[in-house]
Amino acid sequence: MSQQTSVARDRGADAIPVNKHRRDWRGWKFMWPFAVIFVLVFIIPIVYAVYISFFKRKLALGNRTVFVGFDNYIRLFQDQQFWQGVGRVAAFTVIQVPVMLVLAALMALALDSMKLHGTKFFRISTFLPYAVPAVVSTMIWGFVYGAKYGLVGSLNDLLGTHFDVLDPSVLLVAIGNINTWEFTGYNMLIFYSALSTIPHSLYEAAAIDGATEWQIVRRIKMPELRGSLAITVIFSIVGSFQLFNEPQILKTMVPGNAINTSYTPNIYAYNLSFTANDSNYAAALAIVMAVITMIIAYAVQLKSMKEQMK
Numbered sequence: 001m002s003q004q005t006s007v008a009r010d011r012g013a014d015a016i017p018v019n020k021h022r023r024d025w026r027g028w029k030f031m032w033p034f035a036v037i038f039v040l041v042f043i044i045p046i047v048y049a050v051y052i053s054f055f056k057r058k059l060a061l062g063n064r065t066v067f068v069g070f071d072n073y074i075r076l077f078q079d080q081q082f083w084q085g086v087g088r089v090a091a092f093t094v095i096q097v098p099v100m101l102v103l104a105a106l107m108a109l110a111l112d113s114m115k116l117h118g119t120k121f122f123r124i125s126t127f128l129p130y131a132v133p134a135v136v137s138t139m140i141w142g143f144v145y146g147a148k149y150g151l152v153g154s155l156n157d158l159l160g161t162h163f164d165v166l167d168p169s170v171l172l173v174a175i176g177n178i179n180t181w182e183f184t185g186y187n188m189l190i191f192y193s194a195l196s197t198i199p200h201s202l203y204e205a206a207a208i209d210g211a212t213e214w215q216i217v218r219r220i221k222m223p224e225l226r227g228s229l230a231i232t233v234i235f236s237i238v239g240s241f242q243l244f245n246e247p248q249i250l251k252t253m254v255p256g257n258a259i260n261t262s263y264t265p266n267i268y269a270y271n272l273s274f275t276a277n278d279s280n281y282a283a284a285l286a287i288v289m290a291v292i293t294m295i296i297a298y299a300v301q302l303k304s305m306k307e308q309m310k
Helices: 002-015 026-052 071-077 080-112 119-131 134-145 151-159 171-196 200-208 213-224 226-241 245-250 265-274 279-309
Strands: 055-058 064-067
Touching: 026 279, 055 279, 071 279, 080 119, 080 171, 080 213, 080 226, 080 265, 080 279, 119 171, 134 151, 134 171, 134 245, 171 213, 171 226, 171 245, 200 213, 213 226, 226 279, 245 265, 265 279
Parallel strands: none
Antiparallel strands: 055 064
């Protein structure tokens, strides 16, 4: 009796029609909160920025906003203040990013060598600056840099020197030092995570074959860092082109007008929008900077993919 019941049950289950072409929307039911927030805080602002970049406020027409097409973009490509800011940020990126990533890679290699005492303390202490908000860390370093009231000023009084870290000639280096202090530990953890995937038996086998410590680093560890290196380079480039907090906060501490209203593209866009009341031109600037950053990031990613395919 039980066997007949089970056979009938199986036949009944087979008789249930199954629509193989029916789409399964269960995944979107879990995704819709993120999708809604993503559209509201990312897609819509970008679309709106692109939209208002084609308009301009005309004082002669009673402060009305009129459609001007690509006039804001043409004006931007002829704006020397904008391109000076882009050049300043590009120089900052070319110098600061390699220094920071080399330090991060060396720290990761030191942790992975298993010859460093106090590795847990070292890992936490190097990552801790990343947990400090950029505004707070810039204020801390601003007081350290102070030639009259900070640590640099105290050293000048002690040594009889007159060195000023916030001098316009070395200001960009001082800002780069702040960024390096903030993000080296973050990049170090990315590198260290990549190195942690390598089985230590591979190191032991290489050592048995007579490989030196440097050969293990060069032939085994460094190739493993290529993928994570591309990620850290892209993140660092994007962060450098978004440079805003550090120069904006240090502006009141720097003598003269070294940090002007167009020191970086982000500062320029901020002052255009909230001081000069020219949000349309600022939107065009933001769109162009986003395109420049995406092109550079894509070029880095493409080069990294080619290197990995070799």
